[in-house]
Amino acid sequence: MNQAAAPEIASRPLTKKDFESDQDVRWCPGCGDYAILSQVQKVLPELGIPREKLVFISGIGCSSRFPYYMNTYGFHTIHGRAPAIASGLRASRPDLSVWVITGDGDALSIGGNHFIHLLRRNLDVRILLFNNRIYGLTKGQYSPTSELGKVTASTPMGSIDYPFNPISLALGAEATFVARTLDRDLAHLHETLRRAAAHRGTAFVEIYQNCNIFNDGAFEVFTEKETKLAHVARLEHGKPILYGPKNEKGIRLKGFQLESIDLSKAEARMEDLLVYDAHCPDATLAMIVSRMTGENNLPLPIGVFRSVSRPCYDDSLNEQVRKAKEMMGPGDLDELFNSGDTWVVQPSS
Amino acid sequence: MEKVVRQLEDVTIRFAGDSGDGMQITGAQFTNVSALMGNDLGTFPDFPAEIRAPAGSLAGVTSFQVHFSSREIFTPGEQCDALVVMNPAALRVHLGFLRPQGILLVNTEEFKPRNLTMAGYASNPLEDQSLSAYQVFSVNMTKLTREAVKDLKLSVKESERCKNFFALGMAYWLYQRSMEPTVQFIRDKFSKRPELAEANLRALQAGRNYCENTEQFGSSYRVPAAKLRPGRYRNITGTTATVLGMIAAGQKSGLEVFLGSYPITPASEILHQLSRYKNFGVRTVQAEDEIASVCMAIGAAYGGSLAFTTTSGPGVNLKAEAVSLAISVELPLVLCDIQRAGPSTGMPTKTEQGDLLQVLYGRHGESPIAVLAGSRPSDCFDTIYECARIAVRYMTPVVFLSDLFLAFGAEPWMFPSSADLPPIPVRFRTDPEGFQPFQRDLETLARPWAIPGTPGLEHRIGGLEKEHLTGNVSYDPKNHEMMCRLRAEKIEKIAQEIPPTRIDGPESGDLLVVGWGSTYGAIRTATEKKREEGKSVSHVHLRHLNPLPPDLGSILYRFEHVLVPEINLGQLLKVLRARYLVPAVGLNKVQGQPFETTEIEAKIDSILRGEP
Ligand SMILES: Cc1ncc(C[n+]2csc(CCOP(=O)(O)OP(=O)(O)O)c2C)c(N)n1
């Protein structure tokens, strides 16, 4: 048990259908969660991981129902704690592919502590955060990503609670892989999931997800045909950050500030644009870029903000176990009992 | 002058000094030598709460008590026969534990105005007759140590550091201890600094010679070997016993041990010690908090590890929600609660038994759990081993209760051989044929342990109510009640494996004293004494607190009176009265200190006299 097994070759190629469980999916009709479920089920067959090696671990929330719909191993746990449960599993079972499914309340409010510590430790786990900027399951209270002024069940006069930027938070927590994608952009979602799956270490993906019941249209400008091109910039490593209906706009770094320039204007030069570097060991650039939110005449970046390599806690832990066995030999219980100062009491004759 | 050697059956000695005075090493050496000389033993260290309290302050006093005997003993002793104090603060803090006419060995060097003031003495107690109730031996140990090592060219500080071995040398003379094991210890410890080895050896010898050669000391004492059960022994603390029990359970079950923990006194030491045994395939993780540490353990248990999480009272609160998850998904887990004085931060370096009701009932919903408690340092080994065995056999979380007094206390342990330990058979489910995640074993009601990675057993579990057998989410009212009842019945089934309750003393009679946990030694000693006086007093000590032993009710009913001494305000007492409707009475103390035998004896006497 508990040894990393050689990857098994599935007897026949798996398909999306193989990953669908027999449980009825219970999200509201039109919920963005459906699209994410479907893309995950489409990506998995491409990864070549045997079904029994896949484990989906979730917290509590609409999004966290996800594991019930996957025909893999699944564990629907408690609110906010999925990162910790996933850490224990992954640390002890390096042969498994472990995925955390969480929501903006689950990961960033009640589970904020476990979320940042998983990122810092960099265990080889994927985290998919379904960000609908609302508490869906508990019927529409604001969440730690809801915008100021938001009127919800618990904030009738508008929210006075300043929100997190999950990408900046993850970068600040020393994450090695940070990405953002959208439930409505299936191709981009698919590609981002694939890249997250390929990362060794904690791969964090924020997925903007529409809750059509309690926060409908929260991401409309980024997903609707008429507006999205003008507001969304796709990050690509080694390329300038461009956006606009004809990619006519670009991002320039001036001091620590980003500014948008219009390349169709005579004075704008392509060479002035910021060339994005997702592999930079230092997270400063990614942090600066993460501050763009689609407002103030700047686009919303999507794609991979950061992808760097750093030792994983799980690998290091297992390496220590291996080393200890090598240095001290595999433990012997009787030797262990009989260690330190011992003495014998003789039978009295 | 011809010096006399008197024979004693039983002695308690306490070494007390400033944090920097080396009292823990001194006490450990005295213990070790006494063990090798065949005495039965109980020891207890006492540390200050402050890490670096100012030198000479009351807060900086640390001590180590050794109870050694030529008969079988069960406690680290209460009142001391001898007290060694290295400074005024140590005298102030510990004098109350010295019996009248007890021996007081004092290092006079530190009895200077500044230190006396720091210890709150208006006048020097060595000069004002306030110690006339004791046999006082005033010796300038620091100065004599400096002289003994003066030609070794050590700094003054290094020279004076050896004074604890001077004190130890005096204690060795006083109780006729063999020097050899300590000589060897010093040689090993300072093998890289031979000049320090030499200095400490000289201090040790000088202390002994001082007693031998001066008129000040007239008589010394011998405590012959005890008649212990033949076998091989080692000295063990409750903490180490717990750690060895965890490793043993891992080895015997064939499972890899996983510990998720977050530092908290007095449980941290388990994390420290277990972390050293990675060669047994042990994985330890210091998590970001108690919630994470229990959740990591649950994740590891889900993956097929033998999972533990260790903490003290405040951490148990934080873990409660996750423990209910483990109860609901029926995964094996051992939660170790090393109790300390609460509520809140309370007195974190003092002992208490205040968490019994918390671990029995402190969760949401109908969430029954098995609870076992260790009763003496070495018993922590057997108890945690049994916790692990029950956890995997019944697929349930189990609570292991210990406390600070057990964790830090030590006694000789006749350790088992691994072959003699009860087996812990574990079979992961592998056969997909007819697999249902919540189909139960008829004997134990345990569900199968079907771990990720097993082809064909892919399934989902979670905290939502599960349908009987399939484990699918179910809101069916009748199913929920059935599942609640099944989970409760499963825990009750554990009682089928509890051995008949051992009764020390008559099977029925005037008074039964029922205890649990670290009160064992004091209750055992007190009840034996009462029986020697011819009184009808029996003792039952419970390891299993949930479920309770099946024969307990009938035992309680056979006694006129039932007394339940606890280091809390009456928690087991409540459970027994509610469950068996017996008019049991409590003896309760919450002072951060264990019972003294005499306190229990007095209560027994008053009950037998018919006092209310
Ligand atoms: C300890 C605890 N506190 C509160 C809840 C109630 N609760 C369940 S889900 C949730 C918020 C979920 O929001 P989010 O994580 O954003 O998920 P969504 O439903 O939006 O997908 C809350 C407060 C709970 N289940 N457990």
Ligand code: SF4
């Ligand atoms: S409440 Fe919102 S998030 Fe939840 S299922 Fe319905 S649409 Fe989706």
Ligand SMILES: [Mg+2]
């Ligand atoms: Mg949400």
